Amino acid sequence: MPTYHIEMMEGRTLEQKKQLVExxxxxxxxxxxxxxxxxDIxxxxxxxENWATGGVLWSEKK
Incomplete structure (x- = not known):
């Protein structure tokens, strides 16, 4: 069976992560x-500050 690797910006709650993996x-x-x-997930x-899109760090976006 599969193993999923999910990378996402921090800030999601434990409950959101539980719902996602379920x-x-x-x-x-x-x-x-x-x-x-x-x-496996x-x-x-x-x-x-460690994620950029279009050459701009997300920590710099408003």
Missing amino acids: AITRVSVEVLGGSPESV LITDVKR
Whole structure:
């Protein structure tokens, strides 16, 4: 089964992360089969100062 690597800017609550991993796991099992225990999800929180889009750090955006 799959291993998902999710990188997102920090700031999400624990409850939001729990809902996210539950939803990804549910859909993975529905689409791919297998058991929920076989789905791995790694979440990496990235500080806004370490993420840039279009040459601009997110910490500099308003």
